[in-house]
Amino acid sequence: MPKVPESRRIARMAVNEVRALLERHHHIVQEIDGGNDHGEDLHVTFVRNEQRTEDSLAIQVKGGVSTRTRRGHRIPVGDHGSNWRDGSLPVLCVVHDPERGGLFWANATRQLRRARALRKTPKSIVVAPDFVLNDANIDAFVDGMRRYLIREREGVGRWADMAGVEFAPEDIVKPFENEYAEPMVFWQRRGESFAVLLHHDLDWDPVPIQERMLRFEPIPLIGNVILNTAEAHWLMGCFKSTEWWRRPIEQPDPA
Template structure:
Protein backbone atom coordinates (compact mmCIF):
# COMPACT_ATOMS: atom_id res chain seq x y z
CA UNK A 1 0.00 0.00 0.00
CA UNK A 2 1.07 3.61 -0.59
CA UNK A 3 3.13 5.22 2.15
CA UNK A 4 2.17 8.62 3.53
CA UNK A 5 5.31 10.74 3.97
CA UNK A 6 5.82 12.66 7.18
CA UNK A 7 6.63 15.83 5.24
CA UNK A 8 3.22 15.65 3.55
CA UNK A 9 1.49 15.50 6.93
CA UNK A 10 3.49 18.49 8.16
CA UNK A 11 2.62 20.51 5.04
CA UNK A 12 -1.08 19.75 5.45
CA UNK A 13 -0.89 20.68 9.12
CA UNK A 14 0.39 24.15 8.16
CA UNK A 15 -2.31 24.72 5.55
CA UNK A 16 -5.01 23.47 7.92
CA UNK A 17 -3.77 25.65 10.79
CA UNK A 18 -3.73 28.78 8.61
CA UNK A 19 -7.12 28.00 7.08
CA UNK A 20 -8.72 27.30 10.47
CA UNK A 21 -7.40 30.54 12.01
CA UNK A 22 -8.44 32.84 9.16
CA UNK A 23 -11.82 31.23 8.56
CA UNK A 24 -12.58 31.44 12.29
CA UNK A 25 -11.95 35.19 11.95
CA UNK A 26 -14.54 35.32 9.15
CA UNK A 27 -12.27 35.51 6.09
CA UNK A 28 -12.31 33.23 3.02
CA UNK A 29 -9.44 30.86 2.26
CA UNK A 30 -9.40 29.10 -1.12
CA UNK A 31 -6.74 26.42 -1.60
CA UNK A 32 -4.86 26.07 -4.87
CA UNK A 33 -4.60 22.63 -6.44
CA UNK A 34 -1.17 21.14 -5.73
CA UNK A 35 -0.60 20.54 -9.44
CA UNK A 36 -0.93 24.28 -10.07
CA UNK A 37 1.25 25.39 -7.16
CA UNK A 38 3.82 27.88 -8.52
CA UNK A 39 4.76 29.63 -5.29
CA UNK A 40 1.31 30.12 -3.74
CA UNK A 41 -0.74 27.61 -1.77
CA UNK A 42 -4.02 29.49 -1.42
CA UNK A 43 -5.82 32.78 -1.89
CA UNK A 44 -7.07 34.86 1.01
CA UNK A 45 -10.19 36.98 0.44
CA UNK A 46 -10.72 39.57 3.17
CA UNK A 47 -14.13 40.36 4.65
CA UNK A 48 -15.52 43.10 6.86
CA UNK A 49 -18.72 42.79 8.89
CA UNK A 50 -19.57 39.59 7.06
CA UNK A 51 -19.15 41.09 3.56
CA UNK A 52 -16.34 40.63 1.06
CA UNK A 53 -14.17 43.72 0.72
CA UNK A 54 -12.73 42.92 -2.71
CA UNK A 55 -9.20 42.82 -1.24
CA UNK A 56 -7.32 39.66 -2.15
CA UNK A 57 -3.92 38.21 -1.28
CA UNK A 58 -2.00 35.09 -2.30
CA UNK A 59 -0.44 32.97 0.45
CA UNK A 60 2.72 30.84 0.47
CA UNK A 61 2.77 28.44 3.43
CA UNK A 62 5.87 26.67 4.74
CA UNK A 63 5.59 24.06 7.49
CA UNK A 64 8.29 22.59 9.71
CA UNK A 65 11.05 23.42 12.16
CA UNK A 66 13.61 23.61 9.34
CA UNK A 67 12.46 27.16 8.63
CA UNK A 68 13.59 28.28 12.08
CA UNK A 69 16.56 30.62 12.39
CA UNK A 70 18.55 31.84 15.38
CA UNK A 71 15.97 34.58 15.67
CA UNK A 72 12.59 34.05 14.09
CA UNK A 73 12.03 32.17 10.84
CA UNK A 74 12.85 32.50 7.12
CA UNK A 75 11.09 31.65 3.84
CA UNK A 76 13.32 30.70 0.85
CA UNK A 77 12.61 32.88 -2.19
CA UNK A 78 15.32 32.24 -4.84
CA UNK A 79 12.91 30.80 -7.42
CA UNK A 80 10.06 33.19 -6.74
CA UNK A 81 11.62 36.65 -6.28
CA UNK A 82 10.43 37.89 -9.65
CA UNK A 83 6.96 36.31 -9.33
CA UNK A 84 6.32 37.70 -5.86
CA UNK A 85 7.79 41.11 -6.66
CA UNK A 86 5.78 41.65 -9.83
CA UNK A 87 2.54 40.18 -8.47
CA UNK A 88 -0.49 42.47 -8.92
CA UNK A 89 -1.80 41.25 -5.57
CA UNK A 90 0.34 40.98 -2.42
CA UNK A 91 1.82 37.58 -1.60
CA UNK A 92 1.87 36.72 2.08
CA UNK A 93 4.40 34.28 3.48
CA UNK A 94 3.38 32.03 6.35
CA UNK A 95 5.57 29.70 8.42
CA UNK A 96 3.91 27.05 10.55
CA UNK A 97 5.93 25.80 13.53
CA UNK A 98 4.51 22.35 14.42
CA UNK A 99 6.11 22.37 17.85
CA UNK A 100 4.69 25.80 18.70
CA UNK A 101 1.48 25.00 16.77
CA UNK A 102 1.47 28.59 15.57
CA UNK A 103 1.61 30.39 12.21
CA UNK A 104 3.85 33.43 11.64
CA UNK A 105 3.49 35.76 8.67
CA UNK A 106 5.30 38.32 6.51
CA UNK A 107 4.34 40.44 3.48
CA UNK A 108 6.64 38.84 0.88
CA UNK A 109 5.79 41.28 -1.90
CA UNK A 110 6.44 44.37 0.22
CA UNK A 111 9.73 43.04 1.61
CA UNK A 112 11.10 41.83 -1.73
CA UNK A 113 10.18 45.02 -3.59
CA UNK A 114 12.08 47.01 -0.98
CA UNK A 115 15.09 44.68 -1.22
CA UNK A 116 15.16 44.66 -5.04
CA UNK A 117 14.83 48.46 -5.15
CA UNK A 118 17.92 48.64 -2.92
CA UNK A 119 19.85 46.51 -5.44
CA UNK A 120 19.96 43.36 -3.32
CA UNK A 121 19.42 39.75 -4.40
CA UNK A 122 17.65 38.16 -1.42
CA UNK A 123 17.72 34.38 -0.98
CA UNK A 124 15.18 34.29 1.85
CA UNK A 125 12.69 36.52 3.62
CA UNK A 126 12.87 36.79 7.44
CA UNK A 127 9.73 36.21 9.49
CA UNK A 128 9.44 37.78 12.92
CA UNK A 129 8.50 35.77 16.00
CA UNK A 130 6.21 38.66 16.96
CA UNK A 131 4.07 38.24 13.83
CA UNK A 132 2.00 35.33 15.15
CA UNK A 133 -1.41 34.65 13.60
CA UNK A 134 -3.33 34.27 16.80
CA UNK A 135 -5.53 36.59 18.84
CA UNK A 136 -5.10 40.22 17.82
CA UNK A 137 -2.26 39.19 15.51
CA UNK A 138 -4.82 38.16 12.87
CA UNK A 139 -6.52 41.57 13.00
CA UNK A 140 -3.13 43.32 12.73
CA UNK A 141 -2.19 41.23 9.69
CA UNK A 142 -5.52 41.90 7.99
CA UNK A 143 -5.29 45.63 8.66
CA UNK A 144 -1.69 45.88 7.45
CA UNK A 145 -2.22 43.89 4.25
CA UNK A 146 -5.41 45.78 3.37
CA UNK A 147 -3.61 49.11 3.90
CA UNK A 148 -0.82 47.90 1.63
CA UNK A 149 -3.37 46.95 -1.05
CA UNK A 150 -4.90 50.43 -0.77
CA UNK A 151 -1.47 52.07 -1.12
CA UNK A 152 -0.52 50.06 -4.19
CA UNK A 153 -3.85 49.76 -6.01
CA UNK A 154 -5.77 52.78 -4.74
CA UNK A 155 -8.65 53.29 -2.35
CA UNK A 156 -11.43 50.75 -2.67
CA UNK A 157 -15.00 52.02 -3.06
CA UNK A 158 -17.03 51.70 0.12
CA UNK A 159 -20.07 49.40 -0.22
CA UNK A 160 -22.00 51.62 2.21
CA UNK A 161 -23.35 54.66 0.36
CA UNK A 162 -26.10 57.04 1.40
CA UNK A 163 -28.82 56.45 3.97
CA UNK A 164 -29.47 52.90 2.83
CA UNK A 165 -25.77 52.11 3.12
CA UNK A 166 -25.62 53.55 6.65
CA UNK A 167 -28.59 51.40 7.72
CA UNK A 168 -27.02 48.31 6.15
CA UNK A 169 -23.70 49.05 7.87
CA UNK A 170 -25.45 49.27 11.24
CA UNK A 171 -27.17 45.93 10.59
CA UNK A 172 -23.90 44.29 9.54
CA UNK A 173 -22.10 45.60 12.63
CA UNK A 174 -24.81 44.20 14.90
CA UNK A 175 -24.67 40.82 13.17
CA UNK A 176 -20.88 40.79 13.41
CA UNK A 177 -20.99 41.55 17.15
CA UNK A 178 -23.60 38.83 17.66
CA UNK A 179 -21.45 36.33 15.74
CA UNK A 180 -18.37 37.30 17.79
CA UNK A 181 -20.41 36.96 20.98
CA UNK A 182 -21.42 33.39 20.13
CA UNK A 183 -17.94 32.52 18.84
CA UNK A 184 -16.38 33.57 22.17
CA UNK A 185 -18.93 31.68 24.23
CA UNK A 186 -17.73 28.81 26.45
CA UNK A 187 -19.04 25.30 26.03
CA UNK A 188 -22.82 25.45 26.42
CA UNK A 189 -23.02 29.22 25.84
CA UNK A 190 -22.64 32.31 28.02
CA UNK A 191 -23.97 32.00 31.58
CA UNK A 192 -26.91 34.15 32.69
CA UNK A 193 -25.75 35.73 35.99
CA UNK A 194 -29.19 36.96 37.08
CA UNK A 195 -30.49 33.37 37.27
CA UNK A 196 -27.24 31.59 38.17
CA UNK A 197 -28.10 31.21 41.89
CA UNK A 198 -31.57 29.87 41.04
CA UNK A 199 -30.08 27.36 38.61
CA UNK A 200 -27.59 26.20 41.26
CA UNK A 201 -30.44 25.72 43.75
CA UNK A 202 -32.53 23.69 41.28
CA UNK A 203 -29.53 21.52 40.38
CA UNK A 204 -29.07 20.67 44.06
CA UNK A 205 -32.84 20.12 44.55
CA UNK A 206 -34.13 18.63 41.26
CA UNK A 207 -37.47 17.64 42.82
CA UNK A 208 -38.28 21.15 44.06
CA UNK A 209 -40.41 22.28 41.09
CA UNK A 210 -42.38 19.00 40.74
CA UNK A 211 -43.11 19.06 44.47
CA UNK A 212 -44.19 22.70 44.37
CA UNK A 213 -46.50 21.96 41.43
CA UNK A 214 -48.00 19.02 43.35
CA UNK A 215 -48.46 21.12 46.50
CA UNK A 216 -50.03 23.97 44.51
CA UNK A 217 -52.37 21.57 42.72
CA UNK A 218 -53.56 19.97 45.95
CA UNK A 219 -53.92 23.39 47.58
CA UNK A 220 -56.13 24.62 44.75
CA UNK A 221 -58.20 21.43 44.81
CA UNK A 222 -58.69 21.55 48.60
CA UNK A 223 -59.58 25.25 48.50
CA UNK A 224 -62.07 24.60 45.70
CA UNK A 225 -63.72 21.75 47.61
CA UNK A 226 -63.99 23.87 50.75
CA UNK A 227 -65.73 26.55 48.68
CA UNK A 228 -68.08 23.90 47.31
CA UNK A 229 -69.16 22.61 50.73
CA UNK A 230 -71.89 25.21 51.56
CA UNK A 231 -73.45 25.01 48.11
CA UNK A 232 -73.41 21.20 47.97
CA UNK A 233 -74.85 21.00 51.47
CA UNK A 234 -77.77 23.18 50.37
CA UNK A 235 -78.22 21.24 47.10
CA UNK A 236 -78.38 17.95 49.01
CA UNK A 237 -81.10 19.50 51.17
CA UNK A 238 -83.52 19.38 48.25
CA UNK A 239 -83.80 15.58 48.75
CA UNK A 240 -82.29 14.69 52.12
CA UNK A 241 -82.58 15.57 55.79
CA UNK A 242 -79.75 17.43 57.55
CA UNK A 243 -78.16 14.18 58.76
CA UNK A 244 -78.44 12.53 55.35
CA UNK A 245 -76.82 15.59 53.77
CA UNK A 246 -73.59 14.73 55.58
CA UNK A 247 -73.86 11.18 54.24
CA UNK A 248 -74.40 12.55 50.75
CA UNK A 249 -71.32 14.80 51.03
CA UNK A 250 -69.32 11.79 52.24
CA UNK A 251 -70.41 9.89 49.11
CA UNK A 252 -69.48 12.81 46.86
CA UNK A 253 -66.02 13.38 48.28
CA UNK A 254 -65.45 9.67 48.89
CA UNK A 255 -65.94 8.73 45.24
CA UNK A 256 -63.60 11.54 44.16
CA UNK A 257 -60.89 10.38 46.57
CA UNK A 258 -61.38 6.72 45.60
CA UNK A 259 -61.03 7.40 41.86
CA UNK A 260 -58.02 9.66 42.27
CA UNK A 261 -56.27 7.25 44.66
CA UNK A 262 -56.68 4.24 42.38
CA UNK A 263 -55.77 6.32 39.31
CA UNK A 264 -52.54 7.38 41.01
CA UNK A 265 -51.51 3.83 41.97
CA UNK A 266 -52.50 2.06 38.74
CA UNK A 267 -49.44 1.32 36.57
CA UNK A 268 -51.63 1.12 33.46
CA UNK A 269 -51.61 4.69 32.16
CA UNK A 270 -54.77 4.25 30.10
CA UNK A 271 -56.89 3.00 33.02
CA UNK A 272 -55.35 5.59 35.36
CA UNK A 273 -56.25 8.42 32.98
CA UNK A 274 -59.86 7.18 32.66
CA UNK A 275 -60.24 7.07 36.45
CA UNK A 276 -58.83 10.57 36.89
CA UNK A 277 -61.04 11.96 34.12
CA UNK A 278 -64.05 10.38 35.82
CA UNK A 279 -63.15 12.13 39.08
CA UNK A 280 -62.71 15.44 37.23
CA UNK A 281 -66.12 15.05 35.58
CA UNK A 282 -67.87 14.48 38.93
CA UNK A 283 -66.00 17.40 40.47
CA UNK A 284 -66.96 19.75 37.61
CA UNK A 285 -70.61 18.74 37.87
CA UNK A 286 -70.55 19.52 41.60
CA UNK A 287 -68.87 22.88 40.99
CA UNK A 288 -71.36 23.69 38.22
CA UNK A 289 -74.29 23.14 40.57
CA UNK A 290 -72.81 24.69 43.73
CA UNK A 291 -71.45 27.86 42.13
CA UNK A 292 -74.25 28.24 39.60
CA UNK A 293 -77.03 28.32 42.15
CA UNK A 294 -75.66 29.67 45.38
CA UNK A 295 -73.00 32.20 44.40
CA UNK A 296 -74.45 35.70 44.46
CA UNK A 297 -74.93 36.87 41.82
CA UNK A 298 -75.09 33.44 40.11
CA UNK A 299 -72.61 33.14 37.20
CA UNK A 300 -74.95 30.78 35.31
CA UNK A 301 -78.46 29.26 35.74
CA UNK A 302 -78.61 25.61 36.85
CA UNK A 303 -81.53 23.53 35.51
CA UNK A 304 -83.51 22.05 38.39
CA UNK A 305 -83.79 18.68 36.60
CA UNK A 306 -79.99 18.37 36.29
CA UNK A 307 -79.61 19.29 39.96
CA UNK A 308 -82.10 16.62 41.10
CA UNK A 309 -80.52 13.93 38.92
CA UNK A 310 -77.07 14.78 40.27
CA UNK A 311 -78.21 14.70 43.92
CA UNK A 312 -79.94 11.35 43.49
CA UNK A 313 -77.17 9.81 41.37
CA UNK A 314 -74.17 10.57 43.60
CA UNK A 315 -74.85 7.85 46.25
CA UNK A 316 -75.49 5.31 43.49
CA UNK A 317 -72.34 6.30 41.63
CA UNK A 318 -70.31 5.95 44.83
CA UNK A 319 -71.66 2.43 45.48
CA UNK A 320 -71.21 1.23 41.90
CA UNK A 321 -67.72 2.72 41.73
CA UNK A 322 -66.56 0.88 44.83
CA UNK A 323 -68.17 -2.41 43.79
CA UNK A 324 -67.30 -2.48 40.08
CA UNK A 325 -63.85 -0.90 40.14
CA UNK A 326 -62.86 -2.65 43.37
CA UNK A 327 -64.06 -6.00 41.98
CA UNK A 328 -62.22 -5.42 38.70
CA UNK A 329 -58.90 -4.71 40.39
CA UNK A 330 -59.38 -7.59 42.83
CA UNK A 331 -59.92 -9.95 39.87
CA UNK A 332 -56.77 -8.61 38.20
CA UNK A 333 -54.76 -9.24 41.38
CA UNK A 334 -56.03 -12.81 41.73
CA UNK A 335 -55.23 -13.43 38.06
CA UNK A 336 -51.69 -12.07 38.54
CA UNK A 337 -51.12 -14.26 41.58
CA UNK A 338 -52.38 -17.34 39.73
CA UNK A 339 -50.00 -16.74 36.81
CA UNK A 340 -47.09 -16.07 39.17
CA UNK A 341 -47.77 -19.27 41.11
CA UNK A 342 -47.97 -21.25 37.89
CA UNK A 343 -44.68 -19.75 36.66
CA UNK A 344 -42.94 -20.60 39.94
CA UNK A 345 -44.27 -24.14 39.77
CA UNK A 346 -43.01 -24.55 36.21
CA UNK A 347 -39.58 -23.22 37.22
CA UNK A 348 -39.43 -25.65 40.19
CA UNK A 349 -40.30 -28.64 37.99
CA UNK A 350 -37.72 -27.70 35.37
CA UNK A 351 -34.99 -27.75 38.03
Protein backbone atom coordinates in the same frame (compact mmCIF):
# COMPACT_ATOMS: atom_id res chain seq x y z
CA MET B 1 1.05 -0.14 1.08
CA PRO B 2 2.27 3.18 -0.34
CA LYS B 3 4.00 5.30 2.26
CA VAL B 4 2.79 8.86 2.88
CA PRO B 5 5.81 11.13 3.39
CA GLU B 6 6.05 12.95 6.72
CA SER B 7 6.71 16.16 4.81
CA ARG B 8 3.22 15.96 3.29
CA ARG B 9 1.59 15.64 6.72
CA ILE B 10 3.53 18.65 7.99
CA ALA B 11 2.68 20.71 4.90
CA ARG B 12 -1.02 19.86 5.14
CA MET B 13 -1.10 20.68 8.84
CA ALA B 14 0.44 24.08 8.15
CA VAL B 15 -2.02 24.96 5.37
CA ASN B 16 -4.96 23.76 7.47
CA GLU B 17 -3.88 25.90 10.45
CA VAL B 18 -3.70 29.06 8.34
CA ARG B 19 -6.96 28.31 6.58
CA ALA B 20 -8.78 27.51 9.84
CA LEU B 21 -7.64 30.75 11.48
CA LEU B 22 -8.81 32.92 8.58
CA GLU B 23 -12.10 31.09 8.15
CA ARG B 24 -12.88 31.30 11.88
CA HIS B 25 -12.89 35.04 11.35
CA HIS B 26 -15.13 34.77 8.28
CA HIS B 27 -12.55 35.51 5.58
CA ILE B 28 -12.75 33.75 2.23
CA VAL B 29 -9.93 31.26 1.61
CA GLN B 30 -9.39 29.45 -1.67
CA GLU B 31 -6.79 26.70 -1.57
CA ILE B 32 -4.68 26.24 -4.69
CA ASP B 33 -4.55 22.68 -5.95
CA GLY B 34 -1.16 21.10 -5.35
CA GLY B 35 -0.68 20.48 -9.05
CA ASN B 36 -1.04 24.20 -9.69
CA ASP B 37 0.99 25.36 -6.70
CA HIS B 38 3.74 27.55 -8.13
CA GLY B 39 4.73 29.45 -5.00
CA GLU B 40 1.35 30.26 -3.43
CA ASP B 41 -0.87 27.89 -1.42
CA LEU B 42 -3.85 30.11 -0.63
CA HIS B 43 -5.76 33.02 -2.13
CA VAL B 44 -7.49 35.09 0.55
CA THR B 45 -10.21 37.72 0.24
CA PHE B 46 -10.98 39.68 3.40
CA VAL B 47 -14.54 40.09 4.69
CA ARG B 48 -15.84 43.08 6.64
CA ASN B 49 -19.23 43.16 8.39
CA GLU B 50 -20.25 40.03 6.48
CA GLN B 51 -19.50 41.75 3.19
CA ARG B 52 -16.78 40.67 0.81
CA THR B 53 -14.20 43.42 0.34
CA GLU B 54 -12.09 44.20 -2.70
CA ASP B 55 -8.95 43.27 -0.76
CA SER B 56 -7.23 40.02 -1.74
CA LEU B 57 -3.75 38.54 -1.43
CA ALA B 58 -1.86 35.26 -1.80
CA ILE B 59 -0.11 33.23 0.89
CA GLN B 60 2.78 30.77 0.71
CA VAL B 61 2.66 28.42 3.72
CA LYS B 62 5.53 26.44 5.20
CA GLY B 63 5.64 24.04 8.15
CA GLY B 64 8.17 22.08 10.13
CA VAL B 65 11.62 22.88 11.44
CA SER B 66 13.43 23.21 8.11
CA THR B 67 12.76 26.96 7.95
CA ARG B 68 13.98 27.68 11.48
CA THR B 69 16.83 30.04 12.30
CA ARG B 70 18.13 31.10 15.69
CA ARG B 71 16.00 34.27 15.60
CA GLY B 72 12.97 33.18 13.59
CA HIS B 73 12.44 31.55 10.22
CA ARG B 74 13.49 31.93 6.60
CA ILE B 75 11.50 30.81 3.58
CA PRO B 76 13.52 30.19 0.40
CA VAL B 77 12.61 32.43 -2.52
CA GLY B 78 13.74 29.96 -5.17
CA ASP B 79 12.51 30.99 -8.59
CA HIS B 80 9.45 32.81 -7.20
CA GLY B 81 11.19 36.15 -6.68
CA SER B 82 9.81 38.11 -9.64
CA ASN B 83 6.29 36.71 -9.18
CA TRP B 84 6.18 37.49 -5.46
CA ARG B 85 7.61 40.98 -6.06
CA ASP B 86 5.72 42.04 -9.20
CA GLY B 87 2.64 39.82 -9.38
CA SER B 88 -0.91 41.12 -9.47
CA LEU B 89 -1.49 40.06 -5.85
CA PRO B 90 0.85 40.76 -2.92
CA VAL B 91 2.26 37.58 -1.40
CA LEU B 92 2.69 36.78 2.29
CA CYS B 93 4.79 33.95 3.68
CA VAL B 94 3.40 32.16 6.74
CA VAL B 95 5.25 29.59 8.83
CA HIS B 96 3.54 27.04 11.08
CA ASP B 97 5.81 26.15 14.00
CA PRO B 98 3.72 25.05 17.00
CA GLU B 99 6.79 24.43 19.15
CA ARG B 100 7.66 28.12 18.86
CA GLY B 101 4.16 29.46 19.29
CA GLY B 102 2.09 28.76 16.20
CA LEU B 103 1.92 30.92 13.06
CA PHE B 104 4.40 33.60 11.99
CA TRP B 105 4.15 35.81 8.91
CA ALA B 106 6.11 38.13 6.63
CA ASN B 107 5.24 40.31 3.65
CA ALA B 108 7.32 38.72 0.90
CA THR B 109 6.33 41.32 -1.69
CA ARG B 110 7.49 44.17 0.52
CA GLN B 111 10.82 42.52 1.40
CA LEU B 112 11.62 41.76 -2.23
CA ARG B 113 10.75 45.28 -3.38
CA ARG B 114 12.94 46.81 -0.69
CA ALA B 115 15.78 44.47 -1.65
CA ARG B 116 15.47 45.54 -5.27
CA ALA B 117 15.71 49.20 -4.22
CA LEU B 118 18.95 48.31 -2.42
CA ARG B 119 20.16 46.38 -5.51
CA LYS B 120 20.10 43.07 -3.65
CA THR B 121 18.74 39.65 -4.61
CA PRO B 122 17.69 37.86 -1.42
CA LYS B 123 17.63 34.08 -1.33
CA SER B 124 15.02 33.90 1.43
CA ILE B 125 12.19 35.80 3.10
CA VAL B 126 12.88 36.65 6.75
CA VAL B 127 10.03 35.80 9.12
CA ALA B 128 10.60 37.60 12.41
CA PRO B 129 9.58 35.94 15.70
CA ASP B 130 7.44 38.91 16.78
CA PHE B 131 5.24 38.74 13.66
CA VAL B 132 2.82 36.27 15.24
CA LEU B 133 -0.56 35.52 13.67
CA ASN B 134 -3.32 34.26 15.96
CA ASP B 135 -6.93 34.79 17.09
CA ALA B 136 -5.92 37.65 19.38
CA ASN B 137 -4.33 39.81 16.68
CA ILE B 138 -6.08 38.66 13.51
CA ASP B 139 -8.28 41.78 13.34
CA ALA B 140 -5.29 44.12 13.63
CA PHE B 141 -3.46 42.05 11.03
CA VAL B 142 -6.38 42.27 8.60
CA ASP B 143 -6.80 46.02 9.15
CA GLY B 144 -3.11 46.56 8.43
CA MET B 145 -3.16 44.42 5.31
CA ARG B 146 -6.28 46.15 4.01
CA ARG B 147 -4.55 49.54 4.38
CA TYR B 148 -1.59 48.08 2.52
CA LEU B 149 -3.85 46.83 -0.28
CA ILE B 150 -5.56 50.21 -0.60
CA ARG B 151 -2.17 51.79 -1.31
CA GLU B 152 -1.51 49.03 -3.83
CA ARG B 153 -4.67 49.97 -5.72
CA GLU B 154 -3.70 53.63 -5.57
CA GLY B 155 -0.45 52.73 -7.31
CA VAL B 156 1.84 53.98 -4.52
CA GLY B 157 2.26 50.85 -2.40
CA ARG B 158 5.28 49.76 -4.43
CA TRP B 159 7.12 52.98 -3.61
CA ALA B 160 6.43 52.65 0.11
CA ASP B 161 7.87 49.15 -0.05
CA MET B 162 10.91 50.28 -2.02
CA ALA B 163 11.62 53.01 0.54
CA GLY B 164 10.76 50.87 3.55
CA VAL B 165 8.23 53.44 4.82
CA GLU B 166 4.55 53.38 5.80
CA PHE B 167 2.01 55.78 4.28
CA ALA B 168 -0.77 56.67 6.71
CA PRO B 169 -4.33 56.74 5.32
CA GLU B 170 -4.49 60.55 5.57
CA ASP B 171 -1.09 61.20 3.95
CA ILE B 172 -0.95 62.89 0.55
CA VAL B 173 1.15 60.80 -1.82
CA LYS B 174 1.87 62.03 -5.35
CA PRO B 175 3.92 59.80 -7.71
CA PHE B 176 5.71 61.08 -10.82
CA GLU B 177 7.74 59.46 -13.58
CA ASN B 178 10.22 61.43 -15.67
CA GLU B 179 11.00 60.98 -19.36
CA TYR B 180 13.50 58.23 -18.52
CA ALA B 181 10.81 56.22 -16.71
CA GLU B 182 12.48 56.96 -13.36
CA PRO B 183 9.83 57.19 -10.61
CA MET B 184 9.76 59.51 -7.63
CA VAL B 185 7.19 60.32 -4.97
CA PHE B 186 6.15 63.48 -3.09
CA TRP B 187 4.89 62.52 0.38
CA GLN B 188 3.16 64.99 2.72
CA ARG B 189 2.06 64.13 6.24
CA ARG B 190 -0.71 66.07 7.94
CA GLY B 191 0.48 69.15 9.86
CA GLU B 192 4.21 68.70 9.15
CA SER B 193 6.11 71.74 7.88
CA PHE B 194 8.08 69.68 5.38
CA ALA B 195 7.35 67.03 2.79
CA VAL B 196 9.41 63.96 1.93
CA LEU B 197 10.90 63.10 -1.46
CA LEU B 198 11.35 59.45 -2.40
CA HIS B 199 13.57 59.24 -5.47
CA HIS B 200 14.74 56.36 -7.65
CA ASP B 201 18.22 57.87 -8.02
CA LEU B 202 18.55 58.26 -4.25
CA ASP B 203 17.95 54.56 -3.57
CA TRP B 204 14.51 55.55 -2.22
CA ASP B 205 16.02 57.00 0.97
CA PRO B 206 13.48 59.53 2.35
CA VAL B 207 14.67 63.14 1.91
CA PRO B 208 12.87 65.94 3.87
CA ILE B 209 12.13 68.89 1.57
CA GLN B 210 10.52 72.34 1.81
CA GLU B 211 9.34 74.71 -0.91
CA ARG B 212 12.04 77.28 -0.03
CA MET B 213 14.68 74.66 -0.93
CA LEU B 214 13.49 74.49 -4.55
CA ARG B 215 15.63 76.31 -7.14
CA PHE B 216 15.25 76.62 -10.92
CA GLU B 217 18.45 78.58 -11.71
CA PRO B 218 21.20 78.05 -12.69
CA ILE B 219 20.08 74.39 -12.65
CA PRO B 220 16.96 72.87 -11.04
CA LEU B 221 17.67 71.73 -7.46
CA ILE B 222 15.83 70.76 -4.31
CA GLY B 223 18.44 71.08 -1.58
CA ASN B 224 21.38 69.08 -2.92
CA VAL B 225 19.27 66.93 -5.22
CA ILE B 226 19.68 67.73 -8.92
CA LEU B 227 16.45 67.76 -10.91
CA ASN B 228 15.44 68.30 -14.49
CA THR B 229 13.01 71.08 -15.40
CA ALA B 230 9.94 68.83 -15.50
CA GLU B 231 10.75 67.38 -12.06
CA ALA B 232 11.21 70.85 -10.59
CA HIS B 233 7.88 72.09 -11.97
CA TRP B 234 6.18 68.92 -10.73
CA LEU B 235 7.56 69.51 -7.23
CA MET B 236 6.43 73.13 -7.29
CA GLY B 237 2.93 71.97 -8.19
CA CYS B 238 3.03 69.44 -5.36
CA PHE B 239 4.02 72.11 -2.83
CA LYS B 240 1.35 74.54 -4.02
CA SER B 241 -1.43 71.96 -4.02
CA THR B 242 -0.63 70.64 -0.51
CA GLU B 243 0.07 73.90 1.34
CA TRP B 244 -3.16 73.53 3.33
CA TRP B 245 -2.07 70.08 4.56
CA ARG B 246 1.12 71.53 6.11
CA ARG B 247 -0.74 74.03 8.26
CA PRO B 248 -0.47 73.29 12.00
CA ILE B 249 -3.20 71.04 13.31
CA GLU B 250 -5.54 72.99 15.57
CA GLN B 251 -5.67 71.60 19.07
CA PRO B 252 -9.15 71.07 20.57
CA ASP B 253 -10.28 73.57 23.19
CA PRO B 254 -9.61 71.89 26.57
CA ALA B 255 -12.72 73.57 27.93
